[in-house]
Amino acid sequence: MDRRPQLDPRALPPGTPVGPWQVADWRGCGSYGTVYQAWKQGHERAGPVALKLAHFPEDKRFDRETALLSRIHHPHVPRLLDFGHWRHPSGALYPYLAMEWIDGEPLYAWGEVYQPTSRQVLRVLAQLARALAATEAAGGMHRDVKGDNVMVLPGELRAYLMDFGSGIWAGAARITEEVLPPGTRPYRTPEALRFHWQHRLRRTVRYEAAPAEDVYALGVTAYRLVTGVYPPPATEPAARDDDQRPTTPTRSPPQVLNKRVALPLAVLIERMLAEDPEARGSANSMAEALEEAAQSAGPEADVPLFNAKRAQETPSAFKELSSVAEQKPVHRGLLWKMAPVLGVLFVGTWWLSRMPPSRPVAQVEAQEATEATVGLAHAAVTEPVGSTEVPPGWEGVALDMPQRPLPGQLKPDASGRCPGRNHTSLNGGCWRALKGGEDKCAEDENEYVHKGECYAPVFSRGRQPTSDSAQDAGSP
The missing domain is CATH 1.10.510.10 (Transferase(Phosphotransferase) domain 1)
Structure with missing residues (x-):
């Protein structure tokens, strides 16, 4: 039995060669790719690149992204420098892109x-x-x-x-x-x-x-x-x-x-x-x-x-709002009580108090204080950027599968497997398939649609899911 550690495209150690590039540091992980800072072997003085490596062998999304970027040459679009396939020790081929490093x-x-x-x-x-x-x-x-x-x-x-x-x-x-x-x-x-x-x-x-x-x-x-x-x-x-x-x-x-x-x-x-x-x-x-x-x-x-x-107080206020949003829905009454902390995030509490009840309240994106500002990683890690309450009339429409795990959701192990017999790994989280397809989905507030099928997230013990913690990110 081969007991050698298996390389995971989502967590390559520094020094791993990927084509002509050498991984220097992990920078971010999304649903379909992980971004590393990398250097061209033998050309370190040329500076770093953003190396985006697919999570799945032969992922066609990378072929399409490569083809589109090769058609675009513009000063406000990062340059495509290289593309190819990284051969996993198992023999599987994972596509990658090397792009201009944007440190902004x-x-x-x-x-x-x-x-x-x-x-x-x-x-x-x-x-x-x-x-x-x-x-x-x-x-x-x-x-x-x-x-x-x-x-x-x-x-x-x-x-x-x-x-x-x-x-x-x-x-x-x-x-x-x-x-x-x-x-x-x-x-x-x-x-x-x-x-x-x-x-x-x-x-x-x-x-x-x-x-x-x-x-x-x-x-x-x-x-x-x-x-x-x-x-x-x-x-x-x-x-x-x-x-x-x-x-x-x-x-x-x-x-x-x-x-x-x-x-x-x-x-x-x-x-x-x-x-x-x-x-x-x-x-x-x-x-x-x-x-x-x-x-x-x-x-x-x-x-x-x-x-x-507002700029000075934003980071701590964002963290406070993020903590509340992960535990229970944020209502106008709660926001009013938290006005001393959250007031700097909104134009004024007078506006919130005058909003009609039928209008959804948009939550400000939670910005983690420890988030590093690193080049392409912020773009390739497809993070949802906020959420809105479900608008009137949409309560019976299931949400699209989010592109990252929900807060508290179980994640697959290094081999990509989820612990339960009937659990499936999708977009970095563990999900339980429900019967009935999309037309029967949304009978519960925590049901999501993926390729016409209905799924429910699997959470860690002791964690009760809340609908407001789910952030829409569209279809895969």
């Missing part, structure tokens, strides 16, 4: 720590829109634009659009079976959510994403950046069959939630969030509008979006 800050953390102005945010958004325009010009779409997939170099005010693992290009083969393509739920467009609602029980129907959806996701990202909360869900399912009712819930303009947001920025965010895809315009036209606004905006665009006190 994740977008939302940058906003909290560096106190940008509206003009600086306009410039960062313009750079991201240019990256999307380049992706569209190459015949592709990103399909997962969000704060976690953006890195900013603070000193240069330079932004990078990261993690094209969910991307696609014209003519590429589909590799998922869900109705909707990969994505993160708070960033879904009205048209995508309406389609999902109408065809959720028809497994043969597939939604085709369009470039305007990347523009919408950029709008959600911008809204979250300048207000600290997500906009309400893009559609109201209860109005789906009523032509007399608007399908888009009322959304507070960014300036209502944050008086410091300059009007040109607020107007363009609202344009990106338009219900009509044509009203959003192309990524190229949006980039031009953002650049023009950054150039012509008045002195009000040079006011920091958040005060210094």
Whole structure:
């Protein structure tokens, strides 16, 4: 019997060779890949690269990401340096990508720590829109634009659009079976959510994403950046069959939630969030509008979006909110009681107290104080970036399988196995398959859909699951 330790692609020790690269340090782990800092053997002076290694042999997602990145050459997209396959001692081949190392800050953390102005945010958004325009010009779409997939170099005010693992290009083969393509739920467009609602029980129907959806996701990202909360869900399912009712819930303009947001920025965010895809315009036209606004905006665009006190108190307040969110749902009454700690995270407690009961409260993303700001790791580790309460009308719709384990959920051992006989390892967590398929799912608040089947998470003993701890991350 071979008793030698088996190499796990999720935890390679320093010094492990992967193609011409040598692993230097572990940087982050997502659902489908782990990112390492690596150096080219014999060329250490050339600097580090971000080495992204697949968790599963012959993972087609890496082939598609490689093909898309090879088509895009843009100063705000990390350069693809190399790709290939790492041979495991068992003989299995695991694909890898080597990319330009981006040593910056994740977008939302940058906003909290560096106190940008509206003009600086306009410039960062313009750079991201240019990256999307380049992706569209190459015949592709990103399909997962969000704060976690953006890195900013603070000193240069330079932004990078990261993690094209969910991307696609014209003519590429589909590799998922869900109705909707990969994505993160708070960033879904009205048209995508309406389609999902109408065809959720028809497994043969597939939604085709369009470039305007990347523009919408950029709008959600911008809204979250300048207000600290997500906009309400893009559609109201209860109005789906009523032509007399608007399908888009009322959304507070960014300036209502944050008086410091300059009007040109607020107007363009609202344009990106338009219900009509044509009203959003192309990524190229949006980039031009953002650049023009950054150039012509008045002195009000040079006011920091958040005060210094908020920046100093944010880390501890984030930890407090994260701890509460993992234990039980966060209601407005609790937030009011915690106002001394959480007040700096929101525009004001007066706004929270005046919110109508039917409107979901967006929770601010939990930012761990120990999180390292390291290059591509933040992008490749597909972290959900917050959550919203289940909107009225969606209570009976099962959630998509999250892309990482839920808090307290059991995880498979080093061999990828879960302890229970009927337990399955999915997306880094242990799950129990339920009978009935997707149409019978969602009878319980902790049921999730994966490839048309219904699953329940398996938790450690003594841990009671809570629905608010689940964070939507779209389909795989």
